[in-house]
Amino acid sequence: MLDENWRKEYLTIRQLKDRIWKLKNRDEILRKARIYMAKYRRENKEICTASKKKYYIKNKEKIKIRRKKFYNDNEVVINKKNLKYYYKNKEKQIASFKKYYHRKGEEMRKKRKEHYQKNKEETKAINKKWQKNNPEKYHKIERQSRIRRKEILHKIVHAFTDNEWIAKRNATNGVCPSCNTFVGTEKLTLDHIFPVSKAEEGRVYTLDDVQPLCKPCNCSKNAKIL
Numbered sequence: 001m002l003d004e005n006w007r008k009e010y011l012t013i014r015q016l017k018d019r020i021w022k023l024k025n026r027d028e029i030l031r032k033a034r035i036y037m038a039k040y041r042r043e044n045k046e047i048c049t050a051s052k053k054k055y056y057i058k059n060k061e062k063i064k065i066r067r068k069k070f071y072n073d074n075e076v077v078i079n080k081k082n083l084k085y086y087y088k089n090k091e092k093q094i095a096s097f098k099k100y101y102h103r104k105g106e107e108m109r110k111k112r113k114e115h116y117q118k119n120k121e122e123t124k125a126i127n128k129k130w131q132k133n134n135p136e137k138y139h140k141i142e143r144q145s146r147i148r149r150k151e152i153l154h155k156i157v158h159a160f161t162d163n164e165w166i167a168k169r170n171a172t173n174g175v176c177p178s179c180n181t182f183v184g185t186e187k188l189t190l191d192h193i194f195p196v197s198k199a200e201e202g203r204v205y206t207l208d209d210v211q212p213l214c215k216p217c218n219c220s221k222n223a224k225i226l
């Protein structure tokens with residue numbers, strides 16, 4: 001009986017000691033474990049990706065919620081970290097994004113457009129709210145795009161006079177040729193059929209290369225060739 005008790009006591013003391021030792025050397029143990037795991041992952045890449053994928057598919061919703069919560073809780077820290085990383089590896093980041101965009105750009109634009117069409121009012125409301133809450137940022141972006149457009153306009157050449165353009169505009173009798181809506185000649189804006197943002201330095205635009213468009217048509221056209 002005595003023996004048995006002694007054994008039990010000895011075991012609990014050992015367990016406690018073990019625990020204390022583990023707690024004391026926690027960082028070192030974790031560090032070693034991390035190195036070991038990284039090595040294992042490197043050597044068994046396929047197995048790890050497969051099991052990760054399996055886990056993700058099985059727990060998709062849970063993971064999404066957890067990620068969202070983690071992001072919301074640590075938003076400021078995460079954004080700071082990301083920004084720091086971005087500035088440290090700016091060139092690399094831009095290059096990799098360009099590569100990605102080149103590969104997936106068409107798909108991304110399509111998805112964005114679909115999403116916008118589906119949630120038009122909602123997106124508009126969100127944008128407006130953002131503009132209201134960040135007036136300085138919004139004005140900065142607006143100013144930058146205005147400056148950029150001005151810069152681009154300096155790159156190209158108009159091979160027609162103002163009067164020639166006005167004559168072409170007046171010939172429409174104030175009807176937008178794209179949507180056939182009457183807006184009045186004054187409200188028709190000059191549209192470059194080949195987008196200015198894509199024009200090479202010194203590109204010449206003749207009167208045939210421009211068209212009068214109403215503002216909504218011109219805005220929705222953006223950098224497309226109509």
Ligand SMILES: [Zn+2]
Binds near residue numbers: 181214
């Ligand atoms: Zn129009």
